[in-house]
Amino acid sequence: MPDYLTDDQVAKIARYICLPGFLSAEDTNALLIRAKQLLEGFSLADHPLTKFTTSDDNHVGDDYFLTSGDKIRFFFEEDAVKDGKLTREKHQAVNKIGHALHELDPVFRAATLENQRIKAVARDLKFHHDPLALQSMVICKQTQIGGEVPEHNDSCYTSPPSALGFWFALEKCTPENGALSFLPGSHLKTPIVKRFVRLPTGGTGFEELIPPEQVPEKAEGKYIMEACDPGDLVIIHGSVLHKSERNTSPKTRFAYTFHMIESAPFAEYDEKNWLQPTPQMPFSKILDSPNVSVIKSVAPTAA
Numbered sequence: 001m002p003d004y005l006t007d008d009q010v011a012k013i014a015r016y017i018c019l020p021g022f023l024s025a026e027d028t029n030a031l032l033i034r035a036k037q038l039l040e041g042f043s044l045a046d047h048p049l050t051k052f053t054t055s056d057d058n059h060v061g062d063d064y065f066l067t068s069g070d071k072i073r074f075f076f077e078e079d080a081v082k083d084g085k086l087t088r089e090k091h092q093a094v095n096k097i098g099h100a101l102h103e104l105d106p107v108f109r110a111a112t113l114e115n116q117r118i119k120a121v122a123r124d125l126k127f128h129h130d131p132l133a134l135q136s137m138v139i140c141k142q143t144q145i146g147g148e149v150p151e152h153n154d155s156c157y158t159s160p161p162s163a164l165g166f167w168f169a170l171e172k173c174t175p176e177n178g179a180l181s182f183l184p185g186s187h188l189k190t191p192i193v194k195r196f197v198r199l200p201t202g203g204t205g206f207e208e209l210i211p212p213e214q215v216p217e218k219a220e221g222k223y224i225m226e227a228c229d230p231g232d233l234v235i236i237h238g239s240v241l242h243k244s245e246r247n248t249s250p251k252t253r254f255a256y257t258f259h260m261i262e263s264a265p266f267a268e269y270d271e272k273n274w275l276q277p278t279p280q281m282p283f284s285k286i287l288d289s290p291n292v293s294v295i296k297s298v299a300p301t302a303a
């Protein structure tokens with residue numbers, strides 16, 4: 001008998017599942033308030049004004065980004081920095097906060113590594129033997145200039161691919177402020193064709209996994225938008241294509257997300273990945289004791 005999910009929900013992880021009201025109003029509010037405190041509190045004094053952009057030819061690759069895996073750092077919206085200066089107040093200029101909130105910040109840690117419901121979901125899904133948490137972020141989608149997140153999937157970390165995204169709405173997410181959309185079934189038709197890696201020449205870039213002439217036609221279909229209320233959790237299969245549009249509305253769209261992957265020896269972590277565990281901060285386990293067996297292959301399965 002699953003602890004938290006229904007059997008139907010477990011079956012749907014081959015695409016994505018939305019769990020309304022996963023976080024209580026109190027817990028959601030605590031995360032939102034904490035995110036806003038962090039935005040108010042960080043210093044611009046030694047900040048390199050790193051922007052977060054997802055376009056292929058201009059991806060973040062500076063040291064501030066590359067060494068952020070075990071820190072809490074602040075990345076600006078593309079349109080919030082002009083001629084080396086912020087065009088608005090810093091708390092309204094940050095695109096995302098990352099990438100070790102779940103390790104370092106007590107409020108985000110409580111919602112992630114110490115969250116009994118997350119452990120129950122990991123046990124119910126049996127998607128991983130011994131899941132690890134990594135890359136936590138608050139995505140702010142600021143008013144008017146909130147950056148779009150182009151179509152992508154999240155399976156870049158391990159061989160075989162094993163990522164699940166846990167994405168929590170902290171505010172109401174609507175078509176106007178950049179709610180997430182998904183391409184159902186894309187996990188079956190879209191092999192992982194490239195991944196975001198550290199380049200030998202420095203910085204980051206995309207490594208092609210399949211020669212361009214062998215890349216199959218793009219998965220066809222209609223994106224489905226998941227409008228969400230604060231506290232809803234969307235669990236995203238690592239191979240499912242998803243995206244979110246630019247926010248030009250007067251309302252922010254704060255969300256908290258982290259990724260869950262399989263550990264060795266069941267999956268091998270890619271040493272080229274931009275995000276590497278450190279001796280001081282290895283990736284933390286989600287479960288107190290591993291799942292005895294997995295019922296979902298980490299490779300995509302039919303929905």
Ligand SMILES: O=C(O)CCC(=O)C(=O)O
Binds near residue numbers: 139154165180255
């Ligand atoms: O929050 C968003 O708009 C995008 C999130 C996303 O793509 C992800 O968590 O992988």
